[in-house]
Amino acid sequence: MTTKTDPLSLLASYLGYAGHDIAAHQFAPAKDLDLFVRNNWLVPAGYPAALPCEACDEPHSVEVVSKNCPPYGLCLRTGETFPIMDDGKIYRIDAVAVAGSLASSLNLDGTVRQLRGSSCLLAMGGTRIHDTRVNFFFIPGLDRLDAASSVLQAVANQSGSITAALIVASETLDQIHPLAQRNKVILLRDIAQIHADGRFVIDETSLARIILPENALGRRLGAPSRQRDRIIPILDEFAREGGTIDNSNQTCRLVRSRYRELYDDAPPANGTIRSAVRYWRGDRSDP
Structure with missing residues (x-):
């Protein structure tokens, strides 16, 4: 599997497995996982039950022993053992923690919560942009038109008459482009970057322009950024x-x-x- 080092691309890859256990090192070198673990976006979930044997030359799987000791692989054919390195760890992807970090950087009120009836759509809270109240929602990916229609309907039902914005972590909206254009669907990459210290850095000008294009011109600052x-x-x-x-x-x-x-x-x-x-x-x- 191709590894990635750009934090937003890496985050999008991980969020595709939100709620599931994965071997995170398959997406990036172990050293690049620290930021994600530090933010609780990746939660250590132990070690796999079995791994390819490294103690003998025969291709087979071996049991991983990890109770009350550093984990090791046990080859039942030879009785030999071998240590399990950090890149053998399993992690669980926590989309709620990601949304919580994003909500904090956006200075939203309220708490992050999963919407009833959806396993991946999260309400993040709201804030005021210029004179308009905006409720923000987050979803890891939105790549199918039929799923996108139901997600956007759920967002509209939840937000009511208040302006709603749906932030999507995936890299592209190509499959739902017409639907995304008619709604406030925002690629995370278009309004944020991940700083070296793990914070989301928000491009507030771009965010306001996407959500409130009709107000953007009158609210702009005179000096260039x-x-x-x-x-x-x-x-x-x-x-x-x-x-x-x-x-x-x-x-x-x-x-x-x-x-x-x-x-x-x-x-x-x-x-x-x-x-x-x-x-x-x-x-x-x-x-």
């Missing part, structure tokens, strides 16, 4: 190198990578980068 001022020279450099400057995810990834090389603060979210691209092209309507 600091991040945009840093992104523009990066785009200039890409252009000199003959690169393609567009609103694609590839451009966003390249900008974030270069930004990390130059600055210590959290890299910009996709929405901030795309706003800078529009500004770089000559559209001065963005802040």
Whole structure:
């Protein structure tokens, strides 16, 4: 399995198994799991009952012994044992903990809770954006049109007349793009990054623009954002190198990578980068 090191991509992969036990090292090196364990997004769940034998040359599985001692594998054919390394650990993915961290960064009131009748849709609480009350919901993934319709109906029923926003951790909304456009469905990557200390860093400008596009122009600040001022020279450099400057995810990834090389603060979210691209092209309507 291909390993990932980008925290948001890694988080999206893990959340695809929310509520289940997985060998987390299959997605990333063990050293990259610390942030997720520290935030309780990955909860240690012991060791598998059996593993491939490392004590002999015969291909077979062996029992893992872990009671009252460091875990080890026991080969019943030879009687030999071998230690179980950390990358053999099993973890449980806790989507509620992820949503709780996100709700904290969004400064939402209320508590994270699972909606009745849904195993994966979470209500996170609400806040006021400009003059509008917004209720936020979270779901690990939303890749099927039939499931998306029922999820969005549940969000609408729960939120009533209050504006609702559904944040999705998966990497793309391609399969439900028309439905997502008509509703406040937001990719986590478009409004947040994960800082090295484990916090979600929210791009409040992009968030407001997505949720309240009709209000965004009148509420914008006059001064350009600091991040945009840093992104523009990066785009200039890409252009000199003959690169393609567009609103694609590839451009966003390249900008974030270069930004990390130059600055210590959290890299910009996709929405901030795309706003800078529009500004770089000559559209001065963005802040």
